[in-house]
Amino acid sequence: MKYRxxxxxxxxxxxxxxxQFCVMVKMGMRDTHKMLDFGCGxxxxxxxxIPYLLPGNYHGVEPNKExxxxxxxxxxxxxxxQAKNVTFYHFDDWMMAxxxxxxxxxxxxxxxxxxxxxxxxxxxxxSGAATVLKNNGCIVTTFFEGKDSNKSGWLGTGNCSYSLExxxxxxxxxxLHMTDLMIYQQPGTHQKKYPAGQKYISYxxxxxxxxx
Numbered sequence: 319m320k321y322r323x324x325x326x327x328x329x330x331x332x333x334x335x336x337x338q339f340c341v342m343v344k345m346g347m348r349d350t351h352k353m354l355d356f357g358c359g360x361x362x363x364x365x366x367x368i369p370y371l372l373p374g375n376y377h378g379v380e381p382n383k384e385x386x387x388x389x390x391x392x393x394x395x396x397x398x399x400q401a402k403n404v405t406f407y408h409f410d411d412w413m414m415a416x417x418x419x420x421x422x423x424x425x426x427x428x429x430x431x432x433x434x435x436x437x438x439x440x441x442x443x444x445s446g447a448a449t450v451l452k453n454n455g456c457i458v459t460t461f462f463e464g465k466d467s468n469k470s471g472w473l474g475t476g477n478c479s480y481s482l483e484x485x486x487x488x489x490x491x492x493x494l495h496m497t498d499l500m501i502y503q504q505p506g507t508h509q510k511k512y513p514a515g516q517k518y519i520s521y522x523x524x525x526x527x528x529x530x
Contacts, residue, residue: 321388325359326430334503338363338429339370341501341518345456351375351424354450356414356443357431358406360389368394373403377423381410412439414446421452428459430503433477433516436470440480441488444521448492451523457494460503460516461485485519494521 322331347353349372358364358378368376380386386406390399409417426447432440447457464479482498489496501518 319392321360321385321392322362324385325362331362335362335364335366337501337503338427339366341458341499342367342425342427345425345458345499345520347425347456349375352422353377354379354418354423354426354447356426356428356447358386360385361393362389363427363429364389365393368398368402368404371402373401374405376402377405377407379407379409379414381408383408412442412446414443415449418450420449422450424452424455426451426455426457428457430460430516432459432461432480434473434475436473436478437467437480438470439472441491444488444494445492448494448521448523453523455523457521457523458499458518459521460518463517482519489521492521493524495524496521 319328322328325331326334342353349370351371352375353367353371355364355367355376355378358380359382361368361378364376364378378386390396407417428443428447431443435443444457444459451457462477462479463482466481466484467478469476469478482496486496488494497520499518499520503516503518
C-alpha cells in the first residue's frame with residue numbers, strides 16, 4: 319500500500335486520519351457543513367469525512383491524481399465518491415482564491431502542508447483559505463512549532479518550523495483569530511527534530527479583508 323506511505327508514516331495512516339476527523343468534529347463541523355480538504359492526498363482523512371458529510375459537502379484539493387485515485391480505489395471506492403457527490407480539484411499553483419469561490423466553505427482543513435512550506439507559501443495558503451472561507455468559518459491546520467524558518471517555497475519532504483506568535487500574526491493579517499488547540503499529531507518514529515509532532519491550531523474568520 320504505497321499510497322499510504324506517500325503521505326506520512328504508513329503505520330500511522332489510520333490514526334492520523336481518525337485524529338483529523340475527531341478534531342474537525344470537535345471544532346463544530348456537522349454533516350451539513352461544506353468542507354475543503356486542502357492537500358487531501360490519498361484520503362487519509364477523507365475516508366472519514368466523505369461518509370460523514372452530506373452529499374456535495376466534501377471538496378478536496380490534490381494535484382497528484384495518481385495518489386488520489388489510489389486512495390479512492392483502495393479506501394472508499396468510486397461508488398462512494400459518486401454517491402456523496404464529491405468534488406476534487408487538481409490545481410498545483412496553491413492559488414485557492416483563483417480556483418475556488420469566495421466565501422464558499424464553512425470548514426477548511428490544511429493538514430501537514432504548512433510544515434513543509436516556506437514563509438512566502440505559508441502566507442499565500444492562509445490568505446487564499448481566508449478568501450474562500452465563509453464569515454465565522456473555521457480553518458484547522460497543523461505546523462511544527464519552533465524557531466521561525468526563513469525558507470521559501472514548497473519544501474517537499476523537508477520540514478520547517480514557526481512560532482505561535484508568527485502564526486497568530488499571519489492570521490491577524492487576514493482577519494483571522496488564531497486559537498492554539500493544544501493538540502499534537504502523533505509523530506512518526508523517524509521524527510527526531512520535532513518529537514511532539516505537528517501542533518493543531520485553528521483560525522476563525524471575522525469578515526472579509528476588504529470589509530475590515
